[in-house]
Amino acid sequence: MRDPVTIAAAPRYRVEVRTPLSTAAAVAGLCVVAALVALPWYAPRTALKDMFFVLTLIGLAQCWNLLAGYAGILSIGQQAYVGAGAYMLFALSIFLDLDPLLSIPLAGALAALLAIPTAKIIFRLNGAYLAVGTWVVAEVFRLVCAQIKSLGGGTGTSLPADVTSGAASVRLLADLMAVRAPVARDILAYWLALTFAVGIVAACYLVLRSRQGLALAAIRDNEAASESIGIDRARTKFWVYCLASLGAALIGALVFYQTARISPAAAYSVTDFTAYVLFVVVIGGVGTIEGPIVGALVLYALSCCSACSRSPPCCSFRAACGARWRNASTSTCSRPAGGW
Amino acid sequence: MASGIDIVLQGVLLGGLYGLFAAGLSLIFGVMRLVNLAHGDLIVLAAFAILALVNGLGWPLPLAVVVAAAAMFVVGYVLQYVVLNRTLGRDILPPLLLTFGLSIFIQNGLLEAFTADSRRLSAGDLETASIALGGGLAVGVVPLLTFATAVAVIVALNQIFYRTAMGRAFRAVSDDPVTAQLMGIDNRRLFALAMGIAMVVATIAALFLGIRANFDPSIGPARLIFAFEAVIIGGLGSLWGTLAGGIVLGVAQTVGASISPEWQLLAGHLAFLAVLLVRPRGFFPRAID
Amino acid sequence: MALLETRELSAFYGDFQALFGISMAFEAGDTVAVIGANGAGKSTLLKTICGLVATRPDAVVFDGRPIGGLRAAQIMQLGIAMTPEGRKLFPSLTVEENLLIGADRRKGSGYWRLETVYELFPGLEARRTAAATALSGGQQQMVAIGRALMSNPRLLLCDEISLGLAPVVIKDIYAAMPAIRAQGTTVVIVEQDIVQALAVANRVYCLQEGRVTLQGAPAELSREAIHEAYFGH
Numbered sequence: 001m002r003d004p005v006t007i008a009a010a011p012r013y014r015v016e017v018r019t020p021l022s023t024a025a026a027v028a029g030l031c032v033v034a035a036l037v038a039l040p041w042y043a044p045r046t047a048l049k050d051m052f053f054v055l056t057l058i059g060l061a062q063c064w065n066l067l068a069g070y071a072g073i074l075s076i077g078q079q080a081y082v083g084a085g086a087y088m089l090f091a092l093s094i095f096l097d098l099d100p101l102l103s104i105p106l107a108g109a110l111a112a113l114l115a116i117p118t119a120k121i122i123f124r125l126n127g128a129y130l131a132v133g134t135w136v137v138a139e140v141f142r143l144v145c146a147q148i149k150s151l152g153g154g155t156g157t158s159l160p161a162d163v164t165s166g167a168a169s170v171r172l173l174a175d176l177m178a179v180r181a182p183v184a185r186d187i188l189a190y191w192l193a194l195t196f197a198v199g200i201v202a203a204c205y206l207v208l209r210s211r212q213g214l215a216l217a218a219i220r221d222n223e224a225a226s227e228s229i230g231i232d233r234a235r236t237k238f239w240v241y242c243l244a245s246l247g248a249a250l251i252g253a254l255v256f257y258q259t260a261r262i263s264p265a266a267a268y269s270v271t272d273f274t275a276y277v278l279f280v281v282v283i284g285g286v287g288t289i290e291g292p293i294v295g296a297l298v299l300y301a302l303s304c305c306s307a308c309s310r311s312p313p314c315c316s317f318r319a320a321c322g323a324r325w326r327n328a329s330t331s332t333c334s335r336p337a338g339g340w
Numbered sequence: 341m342a343s344g345i346d347i348v349l350q351g352v353l354l355g356g357l358y359g360l361f362a363a364g365l366s367l368i369f370g371v372m373r374l375v376n377l378a379h380g381d382l383i384v385l386a387a388f389a390i391l392a393l394v395n396g397l398g399w400p401l402p403l404a405v406v407v408a409a410a411a412m413f414v415v416g417y418v419l420q421y422v423v424l425n426r427t428l429g430r431d432i433l434p435p436l437l438l439t440f441g442l443s444i445f446i447q448n449g450l451l452e453a454f455t456a457d458s459r460r461l462s463a464g465d466l467e468t469a470s471i472a473l474g475g476g477l478a479v480g481v482v483p484l485l486t487f488a489t490a491v492a493v494i495v496a497l498n499q500i501f502y503r504t505a506m507g508r509a510f511r512a513v514s515d516d517p518v519t520a521q522l523m524g525i526d527n528r529r530l531f532a533l534a535m536g537i538a539m540v541v542a543t544i545a546a547l548f549l550g551i552r553a554n555f556d557p558s559i560g561p562a563r564l565i566f567a568f569e570a571v572i573i574g575g576l577g578s579l580w581g582t583l584a585g586g587i588v589l590g591v592a593q594t595v596g597a598s599i600s601p602e603w604q605l606l607a608g609h610l611a612f613l614a615v616l617l618v619r620p621r622g623f624f625p626r627a628i629d
Numbered sequence: 630m631a632l633l634e635t636r637e638l639s640a641f642y643g644d645f646q647a648l649f650g651i652s653m654a655f656e657a658g659d660t661v662a663v664i665g666a667n668g669a670g671k672s673t674l675l676k677t678i679c680g681l682v683a684t685r686p687d688a689v690v691f692d693g694r695p696i697g698g699l700r701a702a703q704i705m706q707l708g709i710a711m712t713p714e715g716r717k718l719f720p721s722l723t724v725e726e727n728l729l730i731g732a733d734r735r736k737g738s739g740y741w742r743l744e745t746v747y748e749l750f751p752g753l754e755a756r757r758t759a760a761a762t763a764l765s766g767g768q769q770q771m772v773a774i775g776r777a778l779m780s781n782p783r784l785l786l787c788d789e790i791s792l793g794l795a796p797v798v799i800k801d802i803y804a805a806m807p808a809i810r811a812q813g814t815t816v817v818i819v820e821q822d823i824v825q826a827l828a829v830a831n832r833v834y835c836l837q838e839g840r841v842t843l844q845g846a847p848a849e850l851s852r853e854a855i856h857e858a859y860f861g862h
Contacts, residue, residue, distance in 0.1 A: 122616070516717060519717040527702075
């Protein structure tokens, strides 16, 4: 016979959602972000360009990670939305003369709409065949864009000066910070990249902590079982695909705003927007939030070390590619969670 | 209309080439559920191997093809046994990543060794010879030979699969790799053998690829996509289905090309997506999968 | 010396331990029944012997040779054949091809070949070109046993051959046991259904939760003893 007092004092359960370590990490993260925001004031222009590369890579990698690591959708066709976002940006800028602060997000959103019909078609495939299907879709987008003569057709086109240096937001920034217009443009692009990267990481974090996130983990672990407990597998995968496509489209619009030159081959490049991304995610670890960040930094470090004189990281990537890739891939075999 | 029939005929014969591209891919997927993203690049590698033997050593084309096929068999066997076998398992990410990386590796290697110049395999007079079919129609000898070879290759593969003990083992492993081990079948060797055979088929495909059109180190991925589309349209698990898929793709491309040359590739891809929409499992899928 | 011995055999599926130090010995020519409830570890025992589950090299000794670490394909070629739980016929192969594949890697020097297997199970020859999975459950089980026999094994492992079959069919299948024994094959039968197993066996082991709880000749063991060993109470 239990003492009534004892029963009333029985422990209640507490759900712990943060540990001291994770709180410390969050604070550290905020400090890092603050330092990054302030970068234009104390770093040279080349550092801005490098960080731009790292940040856009982080954004793309997080999107790919969300797809593959959590929803189990393997995609080697993210470049479809990168290119679509880029072309949409050029269309909005050239035809409607919109300011980049407006046109970049808008381009991303509009291009991401393509994900809706695309998903309907290619989700009829599974596994590795779905992967190649996403690649085919990217090829279709590329070939269609190559037909659009008003945007340069097969050879591509450039953004006119009044859109790049002449845009209202760029000129405003140039005045505020007392720099020339091209520098202001780089700063604007950098801050947008930072915003997108932080936003995408935060969005991934929130999604994964929500009910949708639990659904994703369940789907990844065991698709059939997840369906048996009422998770609408198709809908969840669809929304994840759309989200990841939105992320890719936003980054595509931004990247090509920065370079100011577009061509179908560049906008839909498998190497630049899928191969690097895969590399980053594998090195950093599939299925974790911090993985892509680690991986992007590793790739950046690699590109600095090998062939420093040539600035485009793709040259050093090619040089380091063979050995690194094999190491990365075999490390996938032995440690599927990656190096992290 | 004569030109309409001509377009379809050219498309069917082109389908033979795509069937050859796809046969190796289909074989590998059928036996070990591996999608080899480097398949197109391996075909290009074989083409360069033939080229090197012909140009570098001055050998006649048939001899170069036979030797290249033997070399590619060894390449495939070793690649599978030493590298790819380790990645096979429930997770599809490792083999995908590894073969993707292999694809880039091969492209860069070929670029270093042979430069980005466009090449061609020379078949002498055969390249321009044609057979008149009457009614204003004519078919090139090379496309006809390509199609006939595709049929012959598929017949040979089916003979292996259905009439030999090795083929029995392939089918058993494809059904149930674990129970196959209980039959004394060493999966590692069998997979390596299958990859070797697929590489021989790839070399044959490379021969006709090289005669028909220019090739350079970067065209691998596009060939992979054609092969893949042919397999999906035809349905997983049937080699004749793969040839049929190749034909559908070839005809779609030639019809597109007749509208405008720029439309050739796009028409093929759109046909593929249309089939996906209407017949997700392809036209001739195997009942069990 | 026993044909097959297990010495302190333990088996794990990841973190889960299925067998706890099992020691058994099968003499050549024995027919051994291994009985136990669901989850007792009977199938795991067979899988460890035939190489599908890993264990220490000297935990399983076949004809004096430690085989614990060998691959399943190698063990099969030494003369151990298994009829797996659930038959596991190859759907892409016909009945005859399923039988033939049993002998592809080891013909053995023995009595069992296509003709004699068809004699043992008369209904199969008429359906030799049918897809293996088109047959009834009982006939599939016969094909599975025949497939294992085709390699003329010295040790035949039968994993729950009565699973899902009607009693009449089970009787037919067990009627083949004498002919198999007559060839000198050592047979290990794993069963949940005790009656048939005890009827053909000259030795029985009972497993419960991964441990041997009873062993002996069927005639010497009382029903109460078996019941207690099987269920634990």
